[in-house]
Amino acid sequence: xxxxxxxxxxxxxxxxxxxxxxxxxxxxxxxxxxxxxxxxxxxxxxxxxxxxxxxxxxxxxxxxxxxxxxxxxxxxxxxxxxxxxxxxxxxxxxxxxxxxxxxxxxxxxxxxxxxxxxxx
Amino acid sequence: xxxxxxxxxxxxxxxxxxxxxxxxxxxxxxxxxxxxxxxxxxxxxxxxxxxxxxxxxxxxxxxxxxxxxxxxxxxxxxxxxxxxxxxxxxxxxxxxxxxxxxxxxxxxxxxxxxxxxxxxxxxxxxxxxxxxxxxxxxxxxxxxxxxxxxxxxxxxxxxxxxxxxxxxxxxxxxxxxxxxxxxxxxxxxxxxxxxxxxxxxxxxxxxxxxxxxxxxxxxxxxxxxxxxxxxxxxxxxxxxxxxxxxxxxxxxxxxxxxxxxxxxxxxxxxxxxxxxxxxxxxxxxxxxxxxxxxxxxxxxxxxxxxxxxxxxxxxxxxxxxxxxxxxxxxxxxxxxxxxxxxxxxxxxxxxxxxxxxxxxxxxxxxxxxxxxxxxxxxxxx
Numbered sequence: 001x002x003x004x005x006x007x008x009x010x011x012x013x014x015x016x017x018x019x020x021x022x023x024x025x026x027x028x029x030x031x032x033x034x035x036x037x038x039x040x041x042x043x044x045x046x047x048x049x050x051x052x053x054x055x056x057x058x059x060x061x062x063x064x065x066x067x068x069x070x071x072x073x074x075x076x077x078x079x080x081x082x083x084x085x086x087x088x089x090x091x092x093x094x095x096x097x098x099x100x101x102x103x104x105x106x107x108x109x110x111x112x113x114x115x116x117x118x119x120x
Numbered sequence: 121x122x123x124x125x126x127x128x129x130x131x132x133x134x135x136x137x138x139x140x141x142x143x144x145x146x147x148x149x150x151x152x153x154x155x156x157x158x159x160x161x162x163x164x165x166x167x168x169x170x171x172x173x174x175x176x177x178x179x180x181x182x183x184x185x186x187x188x189x190x191x192x193x194x195x196x197x198x199x200x201x202x203x204x205x206x207x208x209x210x211x212x213x214x215x216x217x218x219x220x221x222x223x224x225x226x227x228x229x230x231x232x233x234x235x236x237x238x239x240x241x242x243x244x245x246x247x248x249x250x251x252x253x254x255x256x257x258x259x260x261x262x263x264x265x266x267x268x269x270x271x272x273x274x275x276x277x278x279x280x281x282x283x284x285x286x287x288x289x290x291x292x293x294x295x296x297x298x299x300x301x302x303x304x305x306x307x308x309x310x311x312x313x314x315x316x317x318x319x320x321x322x323x324x325x326x327x328x329x330x331x332x333x334x335x336x337x338x339x340x341x342x343x344x345x346x347x348x349x350x351x352x353x354x355x356x357x358x359x360x361x362x363x364x365x366x367x368x369x370x371x372x373x374x375x376x377x378x379x380x381x382x383x384x385x386x387x388x389x390x391x392x393x394x395x396x397x398x399x400x401x402x403x404x405x406x407x408x409x410x411x412x413x414x415x416x417x418x419x420x421x422x423x424x425x426x427x428x429x430x431x432x433x434x435x436x437x438x439x440x441x442x443x444x445x446x447x448x449x450x451x452x453x454x455x456x457x458x459x460x461x462x463x464x465x466x467x468x469x470x471x472x473x474x475x476x477x478x479x480x481x482x483x484x485x486x487x488x489x490x491x492x493x494x495x496x497x498x499x500x501x
Contacts (some may be wrong), residue, residue: 001484015199022171107206109175 002031005119006048010040010066011055011082011103016104020053023108026117037061044070049077050119053111056083056090064090067099110118162192163199170200174211181215187378187471188219191240197221198247213250222248235265242268246275253311254281261287269295270301270302277309285310285317294335304336306341315344326356328366335368350380366391367399374403381407389415401427405434410441417444427468428455432463435438442467446485461492492496 007029009020017033024031032047034040036089037060044066056063063081070079081094084104094101100118102111142259166187173181187193193422200212212476216222225248228241242260245253247436257272269291278283288303295303296472307314319338326334338356341349350373357369370388380404388400401419401442416438417429432448435441447461464470470493 013199013203014164015196017202018167019171019174019200019203022168023175026172026175037170105203105205108204109206109210 003064004028006030006032007051007119008034008035008040008043008047008049008052008054008077010034010043010052010058010063012036012062013055015080018033019108020111023112027116027120028118031069037066037110040094041066041069044075044077045073052079052092053078053115054081056081056085061067064093067097071097080111080114080118082111122219125400146467150172154282159192159195162190163195166190166193166196166246167199167219170212172198174200174204174208177207177211181218183215183219185220185224188221188224194225194244195218196223201248205241209365213393216250222250222252222256227255229260229268235267238268239267239271240414242271246271246278247465248490249279250273254279257281258284258287263293264298266296268320270299270306273303274309276305279311280308280313282313282317285314287320289317289321289337292336294385300333304340306332308340311344315341315346315349319349323352326360331454334478335364335404336367338365342375346374347364347376347378348378350376350378350384354380354384357388362393363393366396370396370399370403376401376408377407380410382412386415391418394422394427397422398424398426400432401434405430405437410439413438413440413444416441417448419449420459421451421453425459428459429462432459433466436463436467441468445469446489449485449488457492458496461489461496464489465493 003101004111005028007024009024009031010033011017011020012035017035021031022032025115032043032068034043037058039054039060040054040058041061043049047084054063054066063083067079067081070076078100080100082102082104085091090104101113102114133464169182173179178390195490197212197216198469199367201209204212219389225241225244228237229245231238232370242257245256254276255277258269258281260272261276263269263272264418273284273288276288285299285307286305292300307318318341322334322337322341328334338353341353353373353376357373360366362367363411366388371468373385385400385403385407388396391397397419415434416431416435420428420435422428422431423446435445442464445464445467449455449457449464451460472490473482473489476482477490
């Protein structure tokens with residue numbers, strides 16, 4: 001039996017992490033949760049993940065800061081930024097960095113389909 | 121009993137009362153903390169249970185009416201409602217239906233007291249935000265308690281339940297200024313959906329501005345900022361007789377902006393009423409189109425001090441406006457020169473000119489501005 005794909009979910013909102021953990025575990029993924037930016041950066045830098053779903057606005061470090069630090073440390077896993085931020089420039093910046101973006105509130109099946117595309 | 125014994129007894133009693141109060145406060149804090157933690161834990165459990173149902177389409181939710189009475193369950197539903205879109209919302213509505221959550225909140229809202237419970241119910245219905253909740257909130261726009269009416273309007277606006285717009289408008293004049301102001305905020309929350317109902321209301325009632333909250337509604341149009349409403353406001357501007365209504369329209373045109381707003385304002389600048397002229401030049405500044413620069417420059421010489429001051433402030437914010445303000449320092453009119461100098465100082469030109477003069481890079485107009493300001497200070501002192 002192949003190893004489960006590992007996904008890092010980083011969001012300070014309990015509702016988002018709980019929902020994604022439930023949905024991703026049903027799909028057979030192993031999910032690790034970070035509740036703040038610092039924890040998310042450390043987990044991404046120290047452990048192997050197939051994908052990270054990262055909130056932009058978190059205490060500790062912002063999503064953009066985490067991505068920049070990961071890039072500096074050659075952490076190259078695919079990332080989906082999940083955020084309610086209404087800033088088109090920021091979204092364009094993410095897309096130019098090769099990072100996918102999903103706006104909150106989000107459609108769960110659409111997010112799961114994107115995750116599946118990256119990890120399969 | 122000696123005085124010493126009496127003093128000891130009083131001290132002991134004060135100590136005992138203080139101790140009892142301290143124990144009481146500590147106990148209350150402990151109970152509150154326990155309740156908060158228990159609420160948090162239950163909320164987390166509900167989040168997990170509902171999420172598992174949403175994550176597995178086709179699963180049967182295991183909830184009952186008991187959950188709907190728990191504030192932690194309501195918080196979990198509200199949190200998921202604001203996180204999900206699309207199919208997830210439909211599944212969440214299935215959970216809400218199964219527990220009879222909306223009906224329970226409606227019963228709480230209909231009850232006579234306590235107000236805190238009623239307010240929580242109205243907020244919960246507003247956050248849940250489906251069609252049934254909207255109909256209940258619509259009914260409570262006539263509630264006897266102002267806070268409930270305000271929260272109902274806000275909830276309906278957040279849901280963009282457009283049928284509520286006319287009901288809110290009809291209630292406006294019966295309300296106190298505080299509720300009127302909160303209703304106005306709610307109408308602005310409807311955004312573009314509210315524009316044409318608001319325009320229709322103004323068209324019907326603008327001849328009776330004292331009876332209706334017309335000026336408040338006109339200003340809401342400015343806050344919403346839909347440029348398509350420019351011609352309708354222009355038409356109202358030409359026909360309005362009340363100066364307060366005209367001023368409100370001018371304010372709104374300034375906020376809305378765009379080329380359609382400029383034409384009626386160019387006509388208003390010729391008004392005989394200085395208040396209309398002062399608001400018009402201010403609106404020119406907000407719109408930010410430099411084609412009005414020469415007009416503003418002309419109105420730096422207006423008979424009214426407010427018009428001169430607002431013209432200078434508008435030029436300060438417009439491309440090319442600072443050059444005209446520097447030119448105005450040569451005006452034969454002392455009031456015009458003062459208005460221009462004040463606007464230049466507000467724009468940071470005075471400090472920049474002083475810096476350039478100190479470093480030997482000053483120009484003629486730097487000398488003129490700094491000299492004018494020094495002379496003004498000298499005259500005042």
